[in-house]
Amino acid sequence: xxxxxxxxxxxxxxxxxxxxxxxxxESDFDEALAEFDPTLVTRVGGGAERSDSVRAGLxxxxxxxxxxxxxxxxRCLAPPSLVARxxxxxxxxxxxxxxxxxxxxxxxxxxxxxxxxxVASTPxxxxxxxxxxxxxxRRSALLAAHACGAxxxxxxxxxxxxxxxxxxxxxxxxxxxxxxxxxxxxAEHLLAADDAVAGxxxxxxxxxQS
Numbered sequence: 196x197x198x199x200x201x202x203x204x205x206x207x208x209x210x211x212x213x214x215x216x217x218x219x220x221e222s223d224f225d226e227a228l229a230e231f232d233p234t235l236v237t238r239v240g241g242g243a244e245r246s247d248s249v250r251a252g253l254x255x256x257x258x259x260x261x262x263x264x265x266x267x268x269x270r271c272l273a274p275p276s277l278v279a280r281x282x283x284x285x286x287x288x289x290x291x292x293x294x295x296x297x298x299x300x301x302x303x304x305x306x307x308x309x310x311x312x313x314v315a316s317t318p319x320x321x322x323x324x325x326x327x328x329x330x331x332x333r334r335s336a337l338l339a340a341h342a343c344g345a346x347x348x349x350x351x352x353x354x355x356x357x358x359x360x361x362x363x364x365x366x367x368x369x370x371x372x373x374x375x376x377x378x379x380x381x382a383e384h385l386l387a388a389d390d391a392v393a394g395x396x397x398x399x400x401x402x403x404q405s
Contacts, residue, residue, distance in 0.1 A: 197227050198271035198386065200236055203329070206278035209264065213255045215241040215248045246346040246353070253338065263337055265350050266329035272385055273329065273370035280364045281331040291354040292331040294366035295324030324363060326351065327370040 196214065203209055212231075216224045218240050228236055239255045241248030249265055256263065262285045264278070277294055284292040298320055306315040330351055332340075340353035347353050351361045373382045 196224070196268040196271065197230065199266060199268045199273070200228070200231060202271070202273055202275050203264070203266060203278055204231075204235065206275035206282065208279070208282045210235075211257065211260070212236045213252045214238045214268075215252045217241055244346045245348070246341065246344075246350075249350060250341050253334070253341070256334070261334055263332050263334050264329040265332070265337075267372065269372045269374060270328050270370045271373065272382060273327065274367055277327075277367045277370055278329055281329055284362050284364050285331045285333070289331070289362040290333045290336040290359045291351055291361040293349075293351045293361055293363055294327045294329075294370065295363045296327065296366035296368065298323040298325055325366070326363075327366045327372075 196216075200212055200214065203212055212235060214224070214228060214236065216238055221238075221240070224238055228238055237255065239251050241251055252265075253263065262282070264281065266273070281292045281294060301317065301320060302323055303317055304315045305312050307313075326349060328349070330349060332350065332354065336354055336357070336359050337350060340350065340357040340359070343353070343356070345353060345356070347356075354361055369385065371378060371381065373379055
């Protein structure tokens with residue numbers, strides 16, 4: 196979670212981060228967020244479903260906020276450059292923006308038939324994108340999409356259902372979703388490499404100089 200917040204803030208252009216957490220272990224979450232300025236980063240309790248949590252986060256935003264990013268803490272390595280691309284698309288007038296990466300595997304739509312799972316169709320891979328976060332929205336568009344009270348695996352799906360266009364920008368391989376044990380191994384390796392690079396950069400600046 197802290198890695199995700201650091202990278203969001205490092206992108207620039209983000210004035211406030213609302214971290215939505217489950218009701219359990221609230222003190223642990225508060226401790227993890229203690230490194231951040233409380234005027235920039237605040238925490239609120241989430242809901243039973245993903246969309247409930249997003250709505251809780253939206254309710255905690257200042258009324259003057261016009262653009263909103265929705266991010267998964269599980270994509271804690273999403274780089275600041277990716278955040279900046281999403282913000283730039285919002286600045287260019289998009290109502291909704293998602294980062295996407297090309298799909299390298301062949302994807303099959305499947306269905307159950309009797310006691311078997313069989314292939315129903317094979318969509319053209321060139322037209323497919325694996326969608327990441329952060330996703331960006333005009334606040335008004337996101338509020339309208341959530342007004343139906345439905346739940347979805349991402350907020351862009353709700354905006355699509357509401358009839359608005361969703362712009363796709365280039366995603367980043369670093370924005371992987373840490374879900375499986377193998378993902379955790381990869382994330383730990385990438386974080387260690389990132390720390391090593393940061394140490395090398397620091398070492399090139401003698402103490403007392405900028």
